[in-house]
Amino acid sequence: MSETDVRSYTVRLELVDEPGELLRALEPIANNGGNLLSIFHERGNLTPRGHIPVEVDLEATETQFETIVGALREAGVNVIQAGAERYSEELTVVLVGHLVATDLSDTLRQFTECGGVSVGDVSLSAPQGTEGESSARLRLEAIEGQTGDALETARTVADEKGLRLIEPLTEEGP
Amino acid sequence: MRLAVMGAGAVGTAVLELAGEYGHDVVGVADSSSGVVEDGGVDPDGVVSRKRKRGIVGDGTPEAVLGADYDVLVEATPTTLGDAEPGFSHVERALGRDRHAVLANKGPVAERYDEVRALEADSGGTVLFEAAVGGAIPILSTIDDLNGQVAAARGVLNGTANFILSRMAAEGIDYEHVLAEAQDLGVAEADPAFDVEGTDAALKCVILANVLYEGTYTLADAEVEGIADLPGSALELAAEDGRTIRLVGEVSDGNVRVGPRLVPENGTLAVSGTLNIVQLETNHAGRLNISGRGAGGPETASAVLADIGRLPELS
Structure with a gap:
């Protein structure tokens, strides 16, 4: 700039x-x-x-x-x-797995309950219907400087539910 | 230099065929069961044709090649995990005789790095292994040139996985179909697990960690997740948001991680097809991006031969 x-x-x-x-x-x-x-x-x-x-x-x-x-x-x-954009930092993740069977709304609630994170929008794609594997793109909003914690929360929740979490690669890293 | 080439797969035979162009003589070649030693230099065409027709490189033994009068042992046998044999023993033999060892094989430097370095310390020979990380791309020599100023590295280090992901994203085809296509094209092995489960990329990252942090990392220290059975819907959702998915390896803060990651669709890391890319984070000069062909016989052999050019004269 x-x-x-x-x-x-x-x-x-x-x-x-x-x-x-x-x-x-x-x-x-x-x-x-x-x-x-x-x-x-x-x-x-x-x-x-x-x-x-x-x-x-x-x-x-x-x-x-x-x-x-x-x-x-x-x-x-x-x-x-x-x-600019200091209120919150956004990060996008994709969840893959039996999202519906593992109660997607509960998954989202767990994300937010861990604090410091709110779920912006969610896009779900379930081409095989609710029985098969599906994917969801989540926009998470975290308090500045807490995206690391937000990711850690997402990892833990995904792990507990047996879902695959595709994390964003941060531009600042490694 | 006089070379002994252990391993007669794509890389070993390409080293044999290209060595003359670099001014080197190949005095011995071995595969897993046979060998040939010619002090005046082996005939590349003869070896390749025997390998193709009879499945052997010559009428001698691999043992005879290990005992031949060479300056540099080129270790190009298949990568194995755990004890990294027989590659490790080949390197040990060369260093024990105060000869150089140049590896394309990831096993010894990923799984037994500290032992290899200890053997090198007691030897008149030197160990180099540029070809083990990122094929033709000069990653390790760049890190070496930067004199300890590389803090971290990340990148796309497996062409098979990258081919599958970029095809899935571009054509909207399922994982199984793209995998079958990749196998038809020879981009993926019949057993693709090593590539799609992230093991191959992880081994390369472990080697990078060993070099960057002078550590004793092994595959067991890496957090590894592959791309096998990833649904097309995941790539579609990523694309709607201007992103795509790549199998990315990260070496930073002493940690090694490999897994599918969301990256900007037109970003630096979103190389397509079988290309590889590595990003080096330097202390004073920002980020360096180097991309190129991460696999293939002549490509990988060019890295082996570049290493041979870097070796000091044996005293």
């Missing part, structure tokens, strides 16, 4: 419930060349520290974005997460 490429970012801020706070948080974005796309102000929903979470979508170049995050922090605005 070149330095002048504009991309979209999501910033999650924590604001104190006082008048003018939101404006104070948005100024560093506009002042540093960021283009505001949307603001989601979750009034009534408090963070564990008793602050109001605000989600801001904006467009900027990578350099501008770094300046914006710096300026927000300098202005005393608490930036919880900043970046």
